[in-house]
Amino acid sequence: MAAEHHGTLAHHFESYDQQREASSLGMWLFLVTEVMFFGGFFLAYIIYRSRWPQDFALASHHLDVTLGGINTVVLIASSLTMALAVRSAQLARRKATVLFLLFTLLFGLGFLGIKAAEYADKFEHHLVPGPGFEFHDEGSDPRHAEMFFNLYFGMTGLHAAHMVIGAGLVFWLMFPAWKGRFNAEYHNPVEVVGLYWHFVDIIWIFLFPLLYLIGFHLEG
């Protein structure tokens, strides 16, 4: 291994392989905690949705499926560019790595922008939980609608917070990428940020149908 690469091998590891495997395993273990973390929220969703399926569908009908769908596409595209960024880092392609990281970041920010617009719209329509909440749909219990929006804001808010952290990590990666620090032996920072990013994408893959589409078949 070339002498100039030794700065990237930590002293307590025997080899780049050991370091990379440790780093990957570490991020996977962290993702286990994220599965259980979001899992608690999904549990609450399952309990309440199975109690009041109609009320939840009616409440969900107020979400904008088009915006949610666009966001889904944007996020999946960002996963593609992230995977390509990891690949470019493996191949020590400096400029491609930076470019793909940049696209990932832009897609991520686009997602957050659309989310902000959705939240603003909900605020205008008095669908934010709390004293100002109003829900007047025929045949629906407004308390259960408010519970739906508790879950909507809570789960998408938590997801968005993770996106913000992810965007920060992707941005931070662009600096060592620009300096050409990544190659076949040492690219674990990009790999583990990629794992995190894909995980956040997977959460959205479940949030989208569960929050946006359960009332899609309803009229109006």
Added chain:
Amino acid sequence: MSVHVEPVRVYVFVFLALMVGTGLTVFAAAFDLSASGIPFANDLLAMAIAVAKASLVVWFFMHVRHSTPLTKLVVVGALLWLVFMVALTLGDYDTRGLLGVPGK
């Protein structure tokens, strides 16, 4: 041990499959499938598609395809623990009131 480099076309195919899955899930949601007689038909279909999409992301984008057996065990473990939590909790909620005694 060198790390496997996935060809670009694999990633692009997975992306396209994910797009198809997204379109499919939106399309299917437009119909009320309860008429089919299968309970929770809409939910089952939506979750089946979501699980398929997530599996593609895990297997290809997250490189589990080329990962160590330990990594695969970790993925399975996480899902198993989620199942424990949901199943045993639903075991309470779904059996409440079965006895016909107030509060049980």
Added chain:
Amino acid sequence: MSARVANPVGAPPPRNNYLNATHGLSSWLLTLDHKRIGILYLISVSAFFLVGGIFAGLVRLELLTPEGDLVSGDVYNRLFTLHGVIMIFFFLIPSIPAVLGNFLIPIMIGAKDLAFPKLNLGSWYVYNLAGLFGIYAMLKGGVDTGWTFYAPFSTTFSNSYVVPTAVAGFIAGFSSIMTALNFIVTIHRMRAPGLTWFRLPLFIWSNYATALIILLGTPVLAITLLLLILERVAHIGIFDPALGGDPVLFQHMFWFYSHPAVYIMVLPSMGVVSELIAAFARKRVFGYKFVAFASIAIAVLGFLVWGHHMFTSGQSVYAATVFSVLTMLVAIPSAVKVFNWTATLHRGSISYDTPMLYALGFIGLFTIGGLTGVMLGTLGIDVHVHDTYFVVAHFHYIMVGGAILGYLGGLHYWWPKMTGRLYNRFWSQVSAIVVFVGFNLTFFPQFVLGFLGMPRRYWSYPPEFQVLNVLSTAGATILGVGLLLPLFYLLASLGKRGRWAGDNPWGATGLEWETSSPPPTHNFDQAPIVTHGPYEYERLHPTSTADDREPYGG
């Protein structure tokens, strides 16, 4: 194995060890050395133990008399809540893993450090940040919900500092997870050549199983606390009955973590006990594989029993029955360990040094705690004793009689390794006995009180319960003395008149005893290669007995 010449008892340690390699406050506060981080944790954890103990003392002081006459009921609620929160989240959960685990795990597996040294240091700072939130909440008036934070009292009706305390718990969870993650990766990926899984010391198996529990359970506490905070702060009322929310859902989510949490607190102690029994009976642990797998079984089964905390909550009868049956199962691996430790003692060459006193105390007291746990897991009994002092006695037998005795035993066993010094033998044995006597006097009466119907978390009680309460408070005073004594003789061992320990004052097996006391910064002068199992007393020292060990004296 390296062929270095061992330093005997009384010989000073090598010139360069991890304690004196670098100097100055920043060399400690910015250290990446797992051994120094273990010492940093020792200091923090001890400080919180003292605070938690003071709250316990105030609780017991109030309970000397049947009337609520020392403090108001509202203040009393805050006292027992803070006692619980501090002891559980800021003392018991970190104690062995963050102090002894951090120090010993890399050495026991022949590595230079943990897999992620910066994450390790980060975990200490995160722990202290959590502590700051906790202290802030305490100083502003504390929290009165009980450490269990049940909704809707915690979410809607409590006027106390619930949010800062919940934030403290949330942040402390991160510290816990960071440590657990580090341990799992280290144990998987950094074992020395020849160190197969079944050659690992049982202390490693226990901490590994503990780390698995932390990883899988703590995030659920995190989301539960987050939802509690969101309900108080942002009107996101997931548990709000006014919206149709179910407070029992809070309990499900809370106990999904908090039951496994009790195994987080006791498993590491079990690991210590395995080491102590082997060392002070000079025998390999009987049924090593059974003990190792029992740790994993406890970790897995421990996740399937949480509903036994909710038998009277409104949970369905069917769920309660399932949880009761599963609770019977989880007792089995713990019992396996007790049997195996006992079998290890049989025909061993036993010496009654202080660590062994703690280990023996653990076995007896943990058994009582465990059996009463099985009683509580029996639905019919629990309906009668739920929320009484029977429960309080049960979990203190496990947490103090079990977990804390294991921690103290481990601290006394590895103190010479960590500091290079020997403490006063006589006072350490006195302290262990005082702790044992004080503990039993404090908590055994509480079993009786609970059975007679005295509720927990009440600041006044019917006069007929006073005698037992007075006994309990007397016991608590004795226990307090016993727990304070180590502060004196352990610190004294560090002074000018402290004796040098040498590499292996106990004559024990294990990689940690094959390096100097204190160890060098990189743990070993030469990277070890392992060729045999962890407790090869018979093979390596076929005729040795406790008497062959170098005299301790002092």
